[in-house]
Amino acid sequence: MTTADAKTRLELLTTMLRVRRFEERCVELYSAEKIRGFMHLCIGEEAVSAGVLRALGPLDAVVSTYREHGHALARGLPMAAVMAEMFGRATGASHGRGGSMHLFDGERRFYGGNAIVAGGLPVAVGLALADRMRDRPTVTACLFGDGAVAEGEFHECMNLAALWRLPVLFCCENNRYAMGTALEREHAVTDLALRASSYGMRSWAVDGMDAEAVADVAARAVDTIRGGSGPCFLELSTYRFRAHSMYDSDRYRDKAEIGAWKRRDPIPALTELMRAADQLTDEDLAGIEATIGEEIDTAVAAAEQAPVEPVADLTRFVYSERT
Amino acid sequence: MTTVRTTYREALREAMRSAMREDERVFLMGEDVGRYGGCYAVSLGLLEEFGPDRIRDTPLSESAFVGAGIGAAIAGMRPIVEIMTVNFSLLALDQILNNAATLLHMSGGQIAVPLVIRMTTGAGRQLAAQHSHSLEGWYAHIPGLRVISPATVADARGMLATALADPDPVIMFEHNSLYSVEGELSDGGPVDIDTAAVRRPGTDVTLISYGGTVAKALDAAGELADAGISAEVIDLRTLRPLDERTLLESVGRTHRAVVVDEGWRSGSLAAEIAARIAEQAFYQLDAPVARVCAAEVPVPYAAQLEQAALPQVADIVAAVRAMVG
Numbered sequence: 274m275t276t277a278d279a280k281t282r283l284e285l286l287t288t289m290l291r292v293r294r295f296e297e298r299c300v301e302l303y304s305a306e307k308i309r310g311f312m313h314l315c316i317g318e319e320a321v322s323a324g325v326l327r328a329l330g331p332l333d334a335v336v337s338t339y340r341e342h343g344h345a346l347a348r349g350l351p352m353a354a355v356m357a358e359m360f361g362r363a364t365g366a367s368h369g370r371g372g373s374m375h376l377f378d379g380e381r382r383f384y385g386g387n388a389i390v391a392g393g394l395p396v397a398v399g400l401a402l403a404d405r406m407r408d409r410p411t412v413t414a415c416l417f418g419d420g421a422v423a424e425g426e427f428h429e430c431m432n433l434a435a436l437w438r439l440p441v442l443f444c445c446e447n448n449r450y451a452m453g454t455a456l457e458r459e460h461a462v463t464d465l466a467l468r469a470s471s472y473g474m475r476s477w478a479v480d481g482m483d484a485e486a487v488a489d490v491a492a493r494a495v496d497t498i499r500g501g502s503g504p505c506f507l508e509l510s511t512y513r514f515r516a517h518s519m520y521d522s523d524r525y526r527d528k529a530e531i532g533a534w535k536r537r538d539p540i541p542a543l544t545e546l547m548r549a550a551d552q553l554t555d556e557d558l559a560g561i562e563a564t565i566g567e568e569i570d571t572a573v574a575a576a577e578q579a580p581v582e583p584v585a586d587l588t589r590f591v592y593s594e595r596t
Numbered sequence: 597m598t599t600v601r602t603t604y605r606e607a608l609r610e611a612m613r614s615a616m617r618e619d620e621r622v623f624l625m626g627e628d629v630g631r632y633g634g635c636y637a638v639s640l641g642l643l644e645e646f647g648p649d650r651i652r653d654t655p656l657s658e659s660a661f662v663g664a665g666i667g668a669a670i671a672g673m674r675p676i677v678e679i680m681t682v683n684f685s686l687l688a689l690d691q692i693l694n695n696a697a698t699l700l701h702m703s704g705g706q707i708a709v710p711l712v713i714r715m716t717t718g719a720g721r722q723l724a725a726q727h728s729h730s731l732e733g734w735y736a737h738i739p740g741l742r743v744i745s746p747a748t749v750a751d752a753r754g755m756l757a758t759a760l761a762d763p764d765p766v767i768m769f770e771h772n773s774l775y776s777v778e779g780e781l782s783d784g785g786p787v788d789i790d791t792a793a794v795r796r797p798g799t800d801v802t803l804i805s806y807g808g809t810v811a812k813a814l815d816a817a818g819e820l821a822d823a824g825i826s827a828e829v830i831d832l833r834t835l836r837p838l839d840e841r842t843l844l845e846s847v848g849r850t851h852r853a854v855v856v857d858e859g860w861r862s863g864s865l866a867a868e869i870a871a872r873i874a875e876q877a878f879y880q881l882d883a884p885v886a887r888v889c890a891a892e893v894p895v896p897y898a899a900q901l902e903q904a905a906l907p908q909v910a911d912i913v914a915a916v917r918a919m920v921g
Binding site: 334336365366367368369370371375377378379384385387389392394395396397398399400401402403404406407413425426429430432433436589590591592593594595 | 623649654655657659660661662663664665666667668669670671672673675690691694695699700701702703704705706707708739740742763764
């Protein structure tokens with residue numbers, strides 16, 4: 274049990290609430306057909322976004338997956354840019370070329386939403402390689418799911434990063450399902466942290482429903498990496514409360530299992546802790562919710578009014594623009 | 597201006613050496629590029645000059661080290677990734693297509709990938725089906741990539757520097773038959789990677805070739821000259837984007853075209869070129885566009901079978917004769 278101070282707890286709670294309320298609004302907007310395509314929600318997994326991203330500094334790099342709204346918001350991408358991208362607008366984080374699955378922000382070193390499972394890992398290894406070759410004291414955080422651990426790219430990258438002692442923080446957001454396939458049905462050995470440690474890197478198994486625990490271990494891992502340890506691995510055990518994507522009817526999970534995990538919802542869990550420690554009042558919480566609600570309203574209104582990318586610009590960004 | 601006689605292999609090595617001397621961001625990585633000296637000895641001696649940080653031997657994990665090249669390029673380096681042969685590039689296709697070719701567009705122009713990937717291609721050495729592919733056309737299919745295919749010593753020396761200066765990913769194909777070919781190198785500076793080259797002027801027919809088929813097209817042109825047929829030989833040099841102008845100007849002069857391609861005929865680069873000529877120069881043609889491609893078979897081991905599967909000088913000559921009448 275860690276003893277994060279009240280300020281840290283408040284920041285973690287605020288980040289989680291911001292991600293939760295943003296995605297809840299996204300569901301409404303999807304039903305209203307304002308947002309289209311694939312949309313993968315991290316509702317239930319917010320402690321991972323809040324805890325891991327908090328451990329990074331502004332010069333560190335992030336590589337994420339198609340379930341990345343939480344990672345992007347926690348990294349500091351403006352909510353308006355994320356929402357506008359969901360709307361496919363010109364003001365979106367990726368000029369409407371990416372959508373929900375492909376949020377990018379070069380300035381914040383947020384290298385996307387990769388929608389090929391494990392496809393981001395090699396890129397993360399390369400970012401870390403370049404930073405090391407240029408003597409930059411940075412860490413690249415690479416987030417992926419349990420499904421990625423079955424991919425060949427995962428094992429190639431664990432080996433390469435460990436062999437070259439590269440500053441990568443591998444973060445496995447283990448929500449127990451690769452789309453509809455349960456962990457036990459996809460892995461011969463389900464202890465993913467143990468498997469990572471077989472590559473000779475330090476690894477931690479963390480309760481991914483406990484934002485403080487995630488923040489604490491992530492900070493220790495980042496310090497370890499900055500100290501020259503080479504890569505580290507976090508297995509963050511968590512659960513998505515909603516289906517894999519908006520197209521998923523969720524036939525493969527037991528209602529009782531979903532209910533049991535929902536009782537471990539990271540947001541009420543931290544809220545109760547803070548209340549019990551006199552670190553949060555009802556008024557505080559209402560104030561946070563009101564601020565977040567306003568931010569979301571503003572982002573939605575801006576996205577609604579934002580210009581669309583002109584079709585004449587269809588083939589922009591296929592190659593770099595030359596002067 | 598001094599002229600030196602050198603090989604294609606040495607020209608490639610000199611190109612990498614001078615790039616690494618001039619720009620500390622440039623480094624080479626791939627399987628056996630360091631201590632072994634490169635599967636085709638292209639990087640022989642570079643480890644001794646530049647050290648293991650910049651001449652970086654990788655594990656056999658094409659997806660990881662190609663993707664690492666992408667990440668390093670994004671983070672400001674200028675990596676040259678050597679994939680031993682095109683055959684193994686299939687293990688990295690996800691990285692090449694879904695990341696290198698796609699990130700710039702998918703990020704709305706934010707994330708450019710200035711990466712050069714070199715690989716050996718082609719058949720002809722009795723290495724059987726899994727080591728004899730010619731998949732240049734596959735890569736030339738992909739928007740976001742530039743695909744180049746040096747067929748001469750000067751291009752082997754000059755194309756790499758231009759590729760390294762390109763802000764976007766460049767795939768460079770080196771046909772295995774070319775490494776030991778000798779040629780004259782004059783100044784050894786960068787060359788353009790935008791245009792096709794007329795390697796032999798002619799008036800009766802245009803032979804369109806690239807990489808390993810350029811020499812065959814030139815040989816065929818020599819034989820045809822003996823028979824009184826004047827063939828123009830074009831070396832495409834860059835397979836994506838295609839230099840349509842040079843192609844169409846040539847066909848406008850000769851009114852006949854034969855495309856020579858070591859790739860399989862169906863869905864090939866030769867098919868694309870034939871279609872573009874048909875689309876844009878149909879009324880200037882005196883005969884249908886012809887193609888000389890590889891037979892539609894996995895390349896076999898036995899010498900006579902392998903040679904029968906590949907485009908040969910005699911096939912090119914026959915295609916031209918059928919067309920000229």
